[in-house]
Amino acid sequence: MKEYQTSKIRNVALVGHNGSGKTTFVERALFNTGATTRMGSVQAGTAVMDFDEEEVDRNSSVSTSLAPIEFKGIKLNMLDTPGFMDFIGEVNSSLYVSDGALVFVEAVSGVEVGTEIVRQAANERNLPQILLVNKMDRENVRVFRVVDSINNNLDGNFVNLQLPIGEGPSFTGIIDLLKMEARLGEKSEVAPIPDDMVDAAEEARMALIEAAAEGDDALMEKFFEDEELTHEEIVAGLKGAMSQGLLSPIIYSAPEVGIAVEPVLEVLALLMPSPDERSFVATKAKGEEVTYKVGDTSPLAAFIFKTREDAYGKASYIRVFGGVLNSDSRYWAAELDSEVRVGSLQIVTGKETTAVSKLHAGDIGAVVKLGDASTNDTLCEKNNQIKLAPVAQPNPIASVAIHPKTQSDVAKLSQSLTRLVAEDPTLNWYTEVVTHETILAGMGTTHLDIAVKKAQSKFGVGFDTTIPKVPYRETITKTNSADYTHKKQTGGAGQYGRVFLRLEPLGDDAEFEFASEIFGGSVSAPFVSATEKGCRQALESGPIAGYNVVGIKAIIFDGKEHPVDSKEIAFQTAGRECFKKAMMGAGPILLEPIYKATVTVPADYMGDIMGDMNSRRARVLGIDQEGTKSIVQTEVPLAEMQTYAQDLRSMTQGRGVYAMEFYHYGRVPAHLQEQIAAQAAKEREEEG
Ligand SMILES: Nc1nc2c(ncn2[C@@H]2O[C@H](COP(=O)(O)OP(=O)(O)OP(=O)(O)O)[C@@H](O)[C@H]2O)c(=O)[nH]1
Ligand SMILES: [Mg+2]
Known part of the structure; x- marks a missing residue:
């Protein structure tokens, strides 16, 4: 060419x-x-x-x-x-x-x-x-x-x-x-x-x-x-x-x-x-923003806007904003903060490529095997480092839990998900700490389906998917005290530890605090630490349904040691069990993630959307009219939005769109809390 x-x-x-x-x-x-x-x-x-x-x-x-x-x-x-x-x-x-x-x-x-x-x-x-x-x-x-x-x-x-x-x-x-x-x-x-x-x-x-x-x-x-x-x-x-x-x-x-x-x-x-x-805005190494004309004589700025992986390796799609990009040259990848080598430079038509020796300012092409540089990075000269802002993308609105099909798929899980996400900035994956599930999040059901298929066809990794578990949390609503004695005397050395704990609510946003009010040495310092360790273990699985516990201050205010049988492990157990016991009497509640959801639909659908949102326990924050479209802002529990991508599509024949962002944790209504607790008890029983 x-x-x-x-x-x-x-x-x-x-x-x-x-x-x-x-x-x-x-x-x-x-x-x-x-x-x-x-x-x-x-x-x-x-x-x-x-x-x-x-x-x-x-x-x-x-x-x-x-x-x-x-x-x-x-x-x-x-x-x-x-x-x-x-x-x-x-x-x-x-x-x-x-x-x-x-x-x-x-x-x-x-x-x-x-x-x-x-x-x-x-x-x-x-x-x-x-x-x-x-x-x-x-x-x-x-x-x-x-x-x-x-x-x-x-x-x-x-x-x-x-x-x-x-x-x-x-x-x-x-x-x-x-x-x-x-x-x-x-x-x-x-x-x-x-x-x-x-x-x-x-x-x-x-x-x-x-x-x-x-x-x-x-x-x-x-x-x-x-x-x-x-x-x-x-x-x-x-x-x-x-x-x-x-x-x-x-x-x-x-x-x-x-x-x-x-x-x-x-x-x-x-x-x-x-x-x-046209011109472009770049940021210099020291953070200063500069506007340059797009042209060969401007400082080199070649932006990676897309990465594609196939059986032959990785192709980085590049648009040159400033300067001339040459094949067989070394450049600086500003975001990666490292040198990368541009080997062959290509013009792309569909999947066909034609090698070229250079790309002038303004042109678009691809580089294969561009080291570790990824999408949204800027190639520049080492002695004139500038970078362009990343492409703004919306938050994911749909997610699935990923379950590797075989043992070998387990081994390839994180690597293949990382590669999928590198190809697609609107995909995201993480391990949900509360539910221990691996979550893949994206822009809709089809998007996620295709990503899972891609993992299979491109990386040979098989995944099953399920609707993710909601990451509930557990906390307390009032102060309560309890005491617990851990005693074990079988054979040789025994175990003994007795603690008195007071739990106080800290508010949903706080994690956990621990304090000691032991005066006069009824429990010695190492055993106080062991008690704290036991409390922290209890945080991992709350008494209502086994979710993470947050928002509690635990205070040890009394206890008893045994001259021979007291060991750290004994106080750890006593601390853990005492915490659970105290929590049950402290008005324990479930918290659920609440999201802000913005739904945009043709005005005719407004009534349907409002009715539907009502059945999802949503609170309407505001309604706007823009041209022929209605925009509804709501506060809605994540648990009610797990299949919203499909639901909205069928309600509006594909004419509605929505965006979601995390808002806060809110209290689960009592009747639902009972259901969730019963379900968790059933699951525990099934697992034995
Ligand atoms: N009658 C008619 N049909 C067309 C014309 N152009 C495309 N189509 C048909 O419309 C359908 C969609 O065409 P595509 O070219 O895939 O449309 P697209 O915009 O690329 O679709 P997406 O990539 O899915 O967004 C195909 O079945 C085409 O055959 C046209 O000029 N006249
Ligand atoms: Mg098309």
Whole structure:
């Protein structure tokens, strides 16, 4: 592949609701530009971009794929993101390294929840956006309906950059309102505007020019004085308005049937900013933030936005923001704080790679076997260390407990989970200290299913999954004292220890404190320590249901030793048993984790969501209306949210989304506490 300078590159993320035709668009673009000799199909499992086993199985993308489309001297680096919202992490990292977003809107469905989510993500990164109304050839397409849907459901201003010629099966091409010409058929041949569309085209062009002028005072003046704006002025006006987030042009395509594909590529090359029209913020070693222009002469900053592992090893996907990245060179990985070697540097198309000697500022490629450097790290020069901020990602909202299938899977557990998480910043794993379960957390049930399958197919590790146990805690509500004597006289030396303990509630947030009020030496210092040790053992398994005990101060205030039989082990046992006994009389309660959950749904679903949340013991904190969406903020026990990802999907036909964050521990209602205690007793019995 030819070497491309910064000004000849365009980095565009293809984003949109699941199934809006992003991958098919890239397949067609690859085919039309001669990069492939056969058009790949998502349905048939032959798509260059959906090459992953899982993608072939599901006929849908699960991960971002790259494709450089060489088009009229420009390299369009396309980032084909998955539309299924469990993979929002891929969308976020792709937007981070893009200079613009092509937002897909399915022509029949119009704006969907996924459209809104990706648009918001692109807005947050201040990315210029073009809306592509896609699959224009489908039965039942009504252009006015989809344009209404855009105007009614999305924030912002929209203007036609093209007019479609025909709709549904009679869609044959588009009118380019900048050049005032038609583009017809599979070859997008230039033709005069059809007679019956001349007036509509004139009118639409006026609206376009007015919109282009709006972002620029000088252009606006010219426009109102009825002077013709030149082509260059209109383009500059549009680009300016887009970069300020004032305007998103609308275009049309039907990639599966090959209509109006080239005009899309032309629009991207023309209106999306080249990397050198943008800047980036980096942090120097001493913490100082600096803004640089994207360009070869800026300090080297190459950001790792994605890591992929396969049978051949690890590939790090990199976007160069500043400087030139060379193959066979040593660089500094800022986050890792260590030198790494870049061996071969590659341009990536789906799973195919082409070696290149360098990547100019703005370009995107991959490095294989990049040592220990991981996603979100920045490669820089050792003597000019700078790094970019990590890609912001949402908190996990769904989790499963992981159970290795075989003994050999047990041995590979932590290594394989660590590798999975390294590939995917929206996945997280940990051992829950209270329940001792290994938890894998992510963005939804599908996300977690796929991760578990990946562990099997890529790392050969088998996992079963279950709904995680809730990490309850136990504590007390009032002060109580007890005494306990541990006595054992069998055979040789006996054991003897007697202690008096007082337990006081410290509040849910506190862990544990221990104090001694022994005066006059009824229990000597080593045995006081042994008693404390015994109390700490008791904390590991509370008397209600065996959960961790928190929020208690234990005070030893009296006791008795035996001149021969008292040993540390005896006081440890006495301490542990006395603690349990005292706790039972101190109003013991169960605490449960409470989360803050924010649910966003189309307003029509509001009633259902509120009713459902009520049945989940939630407390509503607030309700907001944003456009056509309702946002409900609640405080809700984790125990009630274990299957919410599926439940919300079925309640809203996939149109609802939610986010969760830990809030605090709260008291379990008494009747539930009884159930949980009974269940725990049953489990203990079963375990023998
Ligand atoms: N009629 C019609 N169908 C299309 C067109 N483009 C794509 N499709 C079909 O729409 C379905 C989804 O297409 P994809 O290209 O996988 O869509 P995507 O946006 O990549 O989907 P995700 O990766 O799952 O978000 C497939 O069955 C395609 O065959 C089109 O131009 N016209
Ligand atoms: Mg796709």
